[in-house]
Amino acid sequence: MWRPAGFEVRRDVIDNSRMLDPAFKFSQHSLSDFADCPRRFYLRYVAKQAWPLIESGPFKQDAQEYQKSLWRGTVLHRWIERYWLGVPAQSSDDAELNLWWARFTGNRFDDLPPQRLPELALVAPLGDYLLYARFDLLALDPAAERAVIVDWKTLRGERPPRYRVFAERFQTRIYLYVLATAGAAFNAGEPFAPEKISMRYWLANFPDAPWVDIPYSADEHERDRRSLLALMDDAARREGEEQYEMTPDESKCSDCTFRTLCRRRTGEPEQAAPDQWLDAEETPELDY
Numbered sequence: 001m002w003r004p005a006g007f008e009v010r011r012d013v014i015d016n017s018r019m020l021d022p023a024f025k026f027s028q029h030s031l032s033d034f035a036d037c038p039r040r041f042y043l044r045y046v047a048k049q050a051w052p053l054i055e056s057g058p059f060k061q062d063a064q065e066y067q068k069s070l071w072r073g074t075v076l077h078r079w080i081e082r083y084w085l086g087v088p089a090q091s092s093d094d095a096e097l098n099l100w101w102a103r104f105t106g107n108r109f110d111d112l113p114p115q116r117l118p119e120l121a122l123v124a125p126l127g128d129y130l131l132y133a134r135f136d137l138l139a140l141d142p143a144a145e146r147a148v149i150v151d152w153k154t155l156r157g158e159r160p161p162r163y164r165v166f167a168e169r170f171q172t173r174i175y176l177y178v179l180a181t182a183g184a185a186f187n188a189g190e191p192f193a194p195e196k197i198s199m200r201y202w203l204a205n206f207p208d209a210p211w212v213d214i215p216y217s218a219d220e221h222e223r224d225r226r227s228l229l230a231l232m233d234d235a236a237r238r239e240g241e242e243q244y245e246m247t248p249d250e251s252k253c254s255d256c257t258f259r260t261l262c263r264r265r266t267g268e269p270e271q272a273a274p275d276q277w278l279d280a281e282e283t284p285e286l287d288y
């Protein structure tokens, strides 16, 4: 490239000029992106790089079918939110959506705490950072000082993921941590005891075993605090694109929107990691 005589490339300025916004809120999406591929985190949250490549789905779904299933997930979440708010039921000519809705309304939810707050967002401070969570539903029992976070999932597959997959995913660790740390406003001004909160996933596509319940404890709260803080420190303290390296595991590139930008191969993965299963409600725009 031609440059005027005496012109020097200021790599310190060019490479380090777009660092993380000080008001940035970490979330399950951004931390999951960073753990999967630091370069994806950089492109999405530091550089805010738009890349016009449609996101394809796991399980060798074609992009159009994947987008349709994201749409179904979005509509289901909206219908469920309205249900808890007392808004009359909806209808659709989409058979799968109607099937999920019938399964949802077939539940009595009697064992959930009686007070129901849909679509509740909470932000917890952690070190120098902020950690964001948005619960599909928070069910509260003020008398027992107990709370259950409920999340509606439209995961596909022959079998549901194992319990460990749900228990270890970023969403679970972050949601439980945020509620235990920043939920005092929902417990008469006192933080919830970690043992009094839990997380429940409802699996729309697995009616024979639709619930996955994950308890919490003070030890796990402390372990989550340390591990999440270490990860956020790592993500926030790097400088410049080069320090956010590309993942060596190219299977993570197959359904990544930046795969042509990174010149990674575009073939479908043999099998997507379960933690990559995104519902429509979990799109990363919430992180911006």
Ligand code: SF4
Pocket (backbone or CB within 6 Å): 037, 039, 040, 041, 043, 246, 247, 252, 253, 256, 257, 258, 259, 260, 262, 264
């Ligand atoms: S294409 Fe691969 S290397 Fe590039 S951002 Fe996505 S996951 Fe990372």
